[in-house]
Amino acid sequence: MKLNLTIDNANRTLTFEEDGIHREVPLFSRKAYEVLSREWLRVGWAMGSFFTFSWAGQPMLQLPEDVVRLQEVVYEIKPEVIVETGVCWGGSQLFHATLCEAIGKGRVIGVDIKIPDSVRQAVAANRLAPRITLIEGDSAAPEIVAKVRALVGDAGPVMVILDSNHSKAHVLRELEAYAPFVTPGACIIAEDGVMHDLADVPGGNPDWIHNNPTEAARQFAAAHREFEMRQPAWKFNRGELRSNVTYWPDGWLWRKS
Secondary structure: OEEEEEEEEOOOOOOOEEEEEEEEOOOHHHHHHHHHHHHHHHHHHHOOOHHOOEEEEOOOOHOOOOOOOOHHHHHHHHHOOOEEEEOOOOOOHHHHHHHHHHHHEEEEEEEEEOOOOOHHHHHHHOOHHHEEEEEEEOOOOHHHHHHHHHHHHHOOOOOEEOOOOOOOOHHHHHHHHHHHOOOOOOEEEOOOOOHHOOOOOOOOOHHHOOHHHHHHHHHHHHHHOOEEEEEOOOOOOOOOOOOOOOOOOOOEEEEEE
């Protein structure tokens, strides 16, 4: 979707052409916010803004609004286990462990195809390390899934976060492998579906239009009616906004009760 934007501060309007249709909306409106937010996400990603955040001293490559929404969900579900594929520098695992500490329960299982010793050491040095278990290997390989299953055991609630290889094929493999771990009322999140809006930005890839986690999540949801695709419900909202500014569009899959 190509957009040409014009902001008229004098008349307080936003003019844009969307899919060949010329539109003008009030600048201080929900539609203007949604249009501008999309372009802000695109420019911010191209500039690497997500590389500027950390948690407990370790890089956490996430959009701040996404992790705030995530903590709302963790507070609501109060999971016994959070499984996350994709460890990177360990910031996300430390963030999840911090949430577990805050609610007084829970542990984190992080899986990645390669976990450097420096990352293991950084996580181990944190006082929340007892809440974190790291597993190295292909997250969708049967033997790795079996290891996670053994660690999860009969615990519940369980939620899962997918943030490793973002190709559609790999995310589909992960969804099929890890969705059975998700307990009723909890969710599995396919992160970074925003890729489909980044195909034409600097550093993007034309293949991302179709090859992304959102496409995997939609295909999975269509085949698994025990899951519902929706963004997490907002606990508070005194304005007109209705949708998240997110890197994870259509990425939240909730297991029906």
